Amino acid sequence: MNDNRPVGVFDSGLGGLTVLKEICKLLPNENLIYLGDTARVPYGSKSRETIIRYAKNNIKFLSSHNVKMVVVACNTASAYALPELLENECPVIGVVEGGVEAALKYGRCKWLRVGVIGTEATINSMAYTNELYKVRPGCKVITKACPLFVPLVEEGWVDKDITKMVAEEYLASFRGEVDCLILGCTHYPMLKGVISKTVGKQVRLIDSAKQTANLVKMFLLKHGLIKSQDSSKGEIKFFVTDSPKRSLEVSNRMLSGINLKYSGLVDIGP
């Protein structure tokens, strides 16, 4: 059984392109549609109700493009909205599950000690903590919201002394206390160098993009939804809700080697 419909991927902005890239590498034949809600970014400082409303808007838009499944490539939306989105007709997976699975791989021992960092909303949602407790009751979880990390990445200050000081402020209490650290925001992998130096090199840093791509593949295989493998290379469509000028620069930088076709500015409010 084959299914040529596209896989939909959305994020509050462009960070989710890291997830799109991994899906594209693992499943190069699949057609993909990306939606970046750049007119309403960021989600991480907004309320649960608003995040759920935005996520539903995004899924409605992707559904209108006849997607066979939706990947919520945004930690904040995954953390808050996923339970609400599962009622949807279209299958939906988020990035929390992938992050947690990857953490379990690196900590097979009983006394798993995991750190989680993310936006204020992601951390307040307790989504990672609850998911970890569910699969590994009794594990130790330490969490911390790091709201300055995203603007530092966007300023391009990934290796400045200022960034090291901010990392020290947020992460000093993780040192010696965790064996792995879930980077619960798609921007954070850009700060891997500084984060690793701060928490110690023995702490594994977990970026859920690859694991999420694996989950997408497993889901498509399990449900007979894979696109015909002898078909041509997949097409990637790219939509944003704010003016595309800056988005196209960022996306080309982030997706080096992967061609995506800018498909339009969409209005998905309110």
Place this chain on the structure above:
Amino acid sequence: MNDNRPVGVFDSGLGGLTVLKEICKLLPNENLIYLGDTARVPYGSKSRETIIRYAKNNIKFLSSHNVKMVVVACNTASAYALPELLENECPVIGVVEGGVEAALKYGRCKWLRVGVIGTEATINSMAYTNELYKVRPGCKVITKACPLFVPLVEEGWVDKDITKMVAEEYLASFRGEVDCLILGCTHYPMLKGVISKTVGKQVRLIDSAKQTANLVKMFLLKHGLIKSQDSSKGEIKFFVTDSPKRSLEVSNRMLSGINLKYSGLVDIGP
């Protein structure tokens, strides 16, 4: 002639409450309606088109409450959207004009040297520069976008070493080069201490809230729109587009001594 209709005030978030507070102090009898577009904050990293669309949505909402004028208490929206908003039926004033007028007060000499800091959008718009050139051709204007200042204020890090380093990074080139510095973002007055130490105490820091309140008063007087002065104290209504929980905490802190009545969560999209 008296006019008891309210004055509308909007901002992308809650920073504009500093302007509301000054209006309230200067015109305590006026009825005021504040709208904070907290579901779509920040505007400073968005495109001109989106900022104009949001500003029009906000004015439409305030107009539905029969306001006699609108104050755009947001630098980014004032910088980009004001020319488009002037076509509106309802009179509109922004904060750029007040900031520029205040700068002129402090620099009466011919060779006025002004610094302007703000969000990326405010600085890119050239609104302050153009306004300054218009009233004082040949003056020297230096501008700089400071995108990390807002998240630093929101993190409450107004006097940390990190903040001093960020200020040094953004503002070192202003030292000795300007006589006054327009704080072109409603969050920046919270960093006055650090900013002043960085640029030098002889540089006047200009916060447009007071001057904007003066312009509102002058406008109302000139057009016979002042509310009857022997009437009771004005009522302040407060609307937000995202969940009010956090907004109410922030607004009560910012408006100490001024009572405002939370009036509802509104949906003004798309």
